Amino acid sequence: MGQIRLYIAQPLSVNNAIELDEKQSHYLTHVMKRQVGDSLLCFDNQSGEYLCEIAETSKKHCVLHILKLQRSYCLPPDIWLIFAPVKKDNTDFIVQKATELGVRKIIPVLTRYTISERVKKERFIAQTIEAAEQCRRVDLPEVAEVIDFENLLKCWPTDRKLYYLDETLNSKPPLQAFINEDKCAVLVGPEGGFSLQELEQLRKAPFATGVTLGNRILRAETAAVAALACWQALRGDWK
């Protein structure tokens, strides 16, 4: 049996007890068939990951004893992912993969050619929690409110680089574009790409650098995963 990991939405500390909500209690005792005395790992997105033991189970709730701090809280490198929502499954996929690949913040952006489905922030958050539990992060990425492309550029924090994925082949490859470990963000357009006007705005922005991922046309979700992986390998915590 693999070790269960749960994100707990309350502060954890050693020698305390916590009561799980109904959903997590159900998951632990009914779905995963765990019993009093079984252990699991919990993290609180603020102090770290703890070894816990199931102390009580009843119909709708579970009490855990927090035994030991296993890993202290720490943040991944300071990279964000900004993406234009695509079809539901692919959007889920992007949020899940961005979490596994260690982004600190996920920002949905509406561009000219975005097939504007309603952005469900709660759904995104649930995806980040599930992925963080699975990939052993001790933190959760932040999910930002959806923003318009215009406002994204207008409100951009100038101390952060913005790498936009450019399908026009006019930009640099990752090895040349990802030049240092500065705070940054990767921006992936929708299936239809950026509009010419958007590309022009990006080219003019002093904080923005284009990145071209070869001459095969990648789907948006492939490009997102590929760019984040390249950045982690070249400048992030895979070095």
Place this chain on the structure above:
Amino acid sequence: MGQIRLYIAQPLSVNNAIELDEKQSHYLTHVMKRQVGDSLLCFDNQSGEYLCEIAETSKKHCVLHILKLQRSYCLPPDIWLIFAPVKKDNTDFIVQKATELGVRKIIPVLTRYTISERVKKERFIAQTIEAAEQCRRVDLPEVAEVIDFENLLKCWPTDRKLYYLDETLNSKPPLQAFINEDKCAVLVGPEGGFSLQELEQLRKAPFATGVTLGNRILRAETAAVAALACWQALRGDWK
């Protein structure tokens, strides 16, 4: 309307005509609503990509005139992907993404912890065709027969490097592991990872090098995409 691209399973050459099969004819005229006189791109996985024009349509077939060679046939860098089949959707995903990321060959492997679902080669091939059409490859990756882990190592071509993804954190990161542009393959284990015995065999194999993608645990499909992207950026055709 975006340009349609089709893989045609017969040799193409300028000034010739070809008759599409029923499925492709249906797709072109009924799904995509194309008519006589409309143009599209076709590639044959042997001579290149051609601009074609619809010359005739009838109930169940379509005739195309081949007007012009647009791009000559060429192969992507010589990298293979070897992966342990996972759940259906994730397997589809891996095959699709490997095609977008330019692998020459896709090999399903059965390892100790592979959740051994039946490997459907025809389904894999259909996925490679769809992905190649979409990402503008002029070739198709080869889909190999499924092979046992033991036989994979036993029959390994010794002039080809084998990079296996190692979750034990005992291997090098991509920047150090992917040292040159030689012929190579990326091997991704199943969700349960490689067995200790398999890892031992890999460590002993002179052609094999472990690669560790950071300390977050990546799902098999994420690891496959990430490793291929890193190799293309560092040593492949994204340089």
